[in-house]
Amino acid sequence: MTTPDPHPNRLIIRGIKSLLACLEHHPKALREIVATAAFAPSLAEHNKAFTELGVKTRIVGPIELAETAEGPCDDVCALTMRPDLGLARVSDFTEWRETHESIVIADGITNPEDLAAIARSMAAFGLKRLLLSSGTEKIAFHPAAWNLSRGSMENLRLMRAAALGGLLKLVEDRCCVVALSPDMGRKIDLGVPVRVPARHLALLISGERLDPDLQPRVEHCFRFPGILGQHPLNLSEVTPLVMAWFAATPKPRADGFMARKRARHAKGKESNPPTE
Numbered sequence: 001m002t003t004p005d006p007h008p009n010r011l012i013i014r015g016i017k018s019l020l021a022c023l024e025h026h027p028k029a030l031r032e033i034v035a036t037a038a039f040a041p042s043l044a045e046h047n048k049a050f051t052e053l054g055v056k057t058r059i060v061g062p063i064e065l066a067e068t069a070e071g072p073c074d075d076v077c078a079l080t081m082r083p084d085l086g087l088a089r090v091s092d093f094t095e096w097r098e099t100h101e102s103i104v105i106a107d108g109i110t111n112p113e114d115l116a117a118i119a120r121s122m123a124a125f126g127l128k129r130l131l132l133s134s135g136t137e138k139i140a141f142h143p144a145a146w147n148l149s150r151g152s153m154e155n156l157r158l159m160r161a162a163a164l165g166g167l168l169k170l171v172e173d174r175c176c177v178v179a180l181s182p183d184m185g186r187k188i189d190l191g192v193p194v195r196v197p198a199r200h201l202a203l204l205i206s207g208e209r210l211d212p213d214l215q216p217r218v219e220h221c222f223r224f225p226g227i228l229g230q231h232p233l234n235l236s237e238v239t240p241l242v243m244a245w246f247a248a249t250p251k252p253r254a255d256g257f258m259a260r261k262r263a264r265h266a267k268g269k270e271s272n273p274p275t276e
Contacts, residue, residue, distance in 0.1 A: 009082035014073040016042065021151030022080060023049060029083075033057045035076040036080045043076065067069050070143065082141055085160040088131055091167070092159070093171040096129060097200045102246065103175070105163060107133040107209030107214065109235075114146035115139055117236035118205060123152035125247035131154045131202075133164045138142050166219035168202075177202045178220045181210040182243055183230065185221035190241060193249040194220055207235065 013022060018037075022029060023046065030053060035043060037059050043050075050057060062074065069077035096103060104122055109115050115136070123131060132140055137160045139145055146153045161167050167178055176199045179185065193203065204210075204218065215221075224238045 007186070009084065011080050011082055011146060012068075012070055012077055012143060013080060014069045014071060014077045017078055018147065018149075018151045018154070019031070019076055020046075021154035025154045025221065026082075027053055029080040030055045030078055031081055032079045033076060034060055034065060034078070036062055036065055036074070037072070039249055042268040044271065045144040047135050055081060071147065083138065085158050086134065086160045086175050088161050088167060089186065090167070090170050092120070093175050097174050100181070100200065101129050102127055102128045102200060102242075102249070103131055103202040104246075105133070105161075105177075105202055105203075105204045106136045107132045107204060107211060108209070109136040110139065111235075112139050112142040114207070114235045114239075115142070115145040116153070117239045119145070119149040119152040119156055119242035119260055122152050122241045122255035123149075123155045126230070127157065127243065127247060129156050130158050131164075132158060133136055134162055136207075157199070165211075165213045168214065172217065175202050176200070176220070177204050177218050177247070177269050178222070179206065179210055179214070179218040179220055180238070181206050182224050183209055183236070184206045185210075185223040187221035187228075188225055188245070190245045193245060195249070201246070201249055203242070205235070205242075232253065256264060 013019060016041055019033070027049070030050075033050065033055060033209070035057060040057070040059055043057065047057070058066065065073055065077065066223055087257075093103075102167065104118065104127055106115065106118055109118070109132075119131070122128070140158060140218050168175070178193070178201055180188075180203065206214075210218070210221065224235075255256055
């Protein structure tokens with residue numbers, strides 16, 4: 001493989017599933033592909049796409065592949081270069097509300113395995129917007145997070161928030177923040193979704209604890225599922241359950257309550273015109 005690039009977002013992904021996900025969602029990130037001779041024929045159907053992108057494929061032995069992949073790999077790996085994460089703005093929340101896109105916010109996540117679990121759960125339930133706090137942003141390009149996600153990180157639209165508390169304060173009129181915490185909050189009922197008229201939801205997932213600076217921005221706080229005092233579930237175990245609950249929350253309708261109320265009001269004016 002080429003000489004290691006000092007680019008901070010240089011990332012090696014392992015496995016055909018991750019490679020195909022990158023080819024589908026972020027083809028311009030690909031720089032070089034390395035595969036074993038035994039696996040090379042499986043890439044034949046994608047050679048045209050690789051050629052159009054100017055991406056070279058190199059055939060090596062199993063030992064060299066594992067060294068290049070910087071971890072266990074027995075089929076293919078790829079060198080990619082990722083752009084810096086975009087900074088979330090207030091206008092983004094307005095756009096997400098109009099398109100009915102729910103948001104997941106990761107704060108205080110320091111374990112790449114937990115970030116990978118969040119990515120897999122989001123992809124499984126069709127969620128795409130992942131906002132990373134300044135602390136979680138540090139592992140956004142950790143190889144373990146991308147490889148353990150099995151291609152799910154490629155499906156997400158990652159953004160970052162330099163000052164998450166301040167940003168959430170600015171959007172509190174259009175976004176309801178629901179927090180998941182390991183040590184505080186009320187018991188979550190996975191059969192009853194949170195309903196917030198005229199606003200869309202943001203799920204805040206905290207690592208070891210819910211940041212005190214973010215607590216005033218949270219409207220609903222739930223603790224990890226399970227019986228209090230018993231053996232607790234960890235974040236990677238909890239995430240699929242909570243993501244299924246969050247994804248099941250009804251999305252605001254274009255003809256929702258306020259729209260129907262305005263329509264009735266307008267109809268009433270038409271049927272009862274003012275008299276002189």
